[in-house]
Amino acid sequence: MQQIQLPPLVDGQIYLHGRINKHGDVEHTVLVAVNDKxxxxxxxxxxxxxxxxxxxxxxxxxxxYNEHLELVKPEAYWTDDDVEWDPAYAWCQYFSHGDQIIIHKSAELRAVAVSRFTI
Incomplete structure (x- = not known):
């Protein structure tokens, strides 16, 4: 079985996953930081x-939620995904019970920063 070559990480970064993008390249996603404010x-x-x-x-x-639950609090965290049918809303992830819901962008939630790249 062929394995994906994991990229080198900077101290404090955590490898989340890799996926094959529409061009056939492996796009890596690395956790950069968590903001609990x-x-x-x-x-x-x-x-x-x-x-x-x-x-x-x-x-x-x-x-x-499925593989790194220990890195976040059981709270809601913003995603970068807008709600397609209403630009005033965006998606968030609740880590207490796993739901993804929409909420007004003015709500104050926590956040996770990632870096994406191909090598």
Whole structure:
């Protein structure tokens, strides 16, 4: 069986997952930081950029829920995914019970920053 070559990580980073993108390349996702300060989503996006990442998406959130639950509190965390039918809302991940729901972007939630890259 062929294995994916894991990329080198910087101290404090945690490898979350790799997936094959539409071009056939392996896209790696690495956890950069967790922000337990509650902020509106736009401010959490700014925070993620300030630590060298982006907010994680709904797929990353499911991986975290299933494989890295110890890294977050049993609270709600923003994702970077907008709600397609209402731009005032975005998706969040509840780590207390695993639900992903939509909530107004002005709500103050925690956040996870990730880095994505191909090698």
């Amino acid at each position: 509650r902020l509106p989503r736009d401010l959490q996006r700014e925070w993620a950029k300030s630590v060298g990442g982006v907010l994680y998406n709904r797929i990353d959130a499911l991986v975290m």
